[in-house]
Amino acid sequence: MWTSRARQPVTNIVTVSRRLPRTTRPAIFPGRRGYASNGPNASEQSGSSSRWLKTSLGLAGTGAAAFLVYTYATLDKNPAGSQADKKAHTLSQATEQLESQYVQHKRSLKSPGVYVWGTNSYRVVDPNSKETVIKSPRRIRYFDGQVLRDLKLSDKSGAAIAENGDLIQWGKGYSESEFKPTKTLTGKNLTSLCMSNDRILALSADGSVYSLPIAKDDQQSGRKLKESSWVPFWSGKSGVSYRLLQPSLKLGEKVTMLRGGLEHALLLTNHGRVFSVASSTESYPSHGQLGIPGLTWATRPKGPVDMCHEIEAFKGTKITQIATGDYHSLALSKDGSLFTFGDNSFGQLGMAFDAALPFSDTPTSVPIKNLYKGNMWFPKVTGIAAGGANSFFTVDARRIVGPGENPSAIRDLDRITADTWTCGRGIWGALGNGKWTHMQEAPTKVKSLSGLFEYDERKKQLTPIHLRYLSVGTTHVSAVLDNNAHMDSSPSNSLNDATNFGFDVLFWGGNEHFQLGTGRRSNQSKPTHINAPPEGKGELAEQEARLQVMPRHKGKIGSRTVKMEQRVECGRHISAIYSSV
DSSP: OOOOOOOOOOOHHHHHHHHHHHHHHHHHHHHHHHTTOOTTTHHHHHHHHHHHHHHHHHHHHHHHHHHHHHHHHHHHSSSSTTTHHHHHHHHHHHHHHHHHHHHHGGGGGGGEEEEEEETTSSSSSSSTOOEEEEEEEEOOGGGGGGGEEEEEEEEEEEEEEEEEEEEEESTTTSSOOSSOOOOOOOSSSSEEEEEEEEEEEEEEETTTTEESSSHHHHHSSSSSOEOOOSSTTOOEEOOOOEEEOOOOOOOOEEEEEEEHHHHHHHEEEETTTTEEOOSSSSSOOOOOTTTOOOOOTTOSSOTTTTTOOOOGTTTTTTTEEEEEEEEEEEEEETOOOOOEEEETTTTSSSSOOOOOOOEEEEEOOOOOOGOOOOOEEEEEEEEEEEETTTTEEEEEEEEEOOOTTOOGOOOOTEEEOOOOOOOEEESSSSSSSSOOOEEEEEEEOGGGGGOOOOEEETTTTTOOEEEEEEEEOOOOOEEEEOOOOBBSSOOOOOOTTTTTTOOOOOOOEEEEEEESSSSSSEEEEEEEEOOOTTTTTTSOOOOOOEOOEEOOOEEEEETTTEEEEEEEESSSEEEEEEEEE
16 A cells, blocks of 8 residues: 555566577587687597587577567567557656656555554554554554544554444553454444543444443443344343433434544534533543533533533534544534634634633634735635644635726636644644744644645646645644546546556654654654655665555455545554555
8 A cells, every 4th residue: 555666577679689698608608619729639629619519509599589489479469659559658658757756556456454653552553562662654464455434543542443334442442451453342333433531432324323431341341231133022232331322313313423532522413513522431521622601510411421412502503514632622614614612722722822711612713814814815614623732724715806906907816725724732843834833822824735736637727736634633643635646637446547646645743653654753843745665675775655545446355346545544642544445
């Protein structure tokens, strides 16, 4: 799945003709030595020379015949110099030149899997290794030949959802004695998950939300619910202890999205309503991240601790996306409005920090228009992401007619510019703006990911390069660009086509556990490409190609053909790339 396309050996007439002299030379040299001799046995040597000469001529004739046979066998039977062949050859040469620098080697076609790097103190990166850090991507063998629905990583444990919807866990956070991946919650057709301090929340395809302990001992010793079976009049208990979260849903409504922090989680329904819930057994949310004014441990209503609360501030507004950091939350409405609530100790809510009130328990709209001066732009938020104490949002800014401007004189009227903005903690460089800022309360633009354009062969015009998604860890971030992954105007979903490329990936932020994948421990304050380790070489070998992830394509899983793509996941001091179904 990593880069550096294999160099294909090319055998042609030139290389074959160079081999022939090496074959005939030993037969000729002895003859030359005999002919030059004038000693007493010259006649015997002359006869010997004659035999050597005959032998050499025979070998030369055999070599020439073999050469003619090889040339005829490899000769193209089609008319030489056809335009189609020349065009294909030219494209192949151009592609090979690009491959060594930009294109991922299509290893995902033959070997999908999970690659992880970063802290390994709790055996999450490599369950079989006692190394405390893993500097370069390492494959978890358990997942060889598998595609996943979701993957989440903390420094203490890992969790994934297999292609069939089963939950898989590993690391010391799961078991102190068995670190290897193990199936836990099965038969629920799970689609996505999030992890808090000590619990996993998982969403199923039918909208059910399961909450279970991360630790194996707690799963086995806790209360196990009765479960029905497809066998009539038969039921049994679940294999692990879990709870079902029960938001108050309307007819035809179900949960479609799940995001979580260290103590809380947000649930988004297909009706655009948002529910918040306490997700940790160890501590109750106390930073306003639930979005319920006045809600604390002391004022919580009667009922289960993990009771779901509808965020009333969003009534009348349809929410389309949700995101969570460790102790704060974001929500994006259908009309492009951004709302934030929770902890604001580092300015991660995009509003001024108040020492007397370091958090906000009421969702507040972020004034996006104030970020663009001159009344010449119409901005709309298109995406959100959060993690640790950082918030990110992407904006499509459309050029409009400003005060006193002549529309006919504006060359870029109605052009869309895609920008990325961020706020929060930047002491490790996670803001991506090139600065090491302890607190960033006013949103700042990530210039490396803003105002990017490329030429679209199909549309025959410049188009903005958006972000496909952002993955935000505790101290580091990764961005996957939505760049054009095809050289021609008719893309293919097969990676066997040499004109297909991957999506560019950039990393930045904290690197104290080598989670950026640069091979060094220094932090990065600007988004940077990382190199993919060449296949068949050691970690210290020269790296030739920058990392990209493969777009959705068809690949083989055993005897099945599956549509898959590669995804990046940043967790708590740990990073991964995996094949996603």
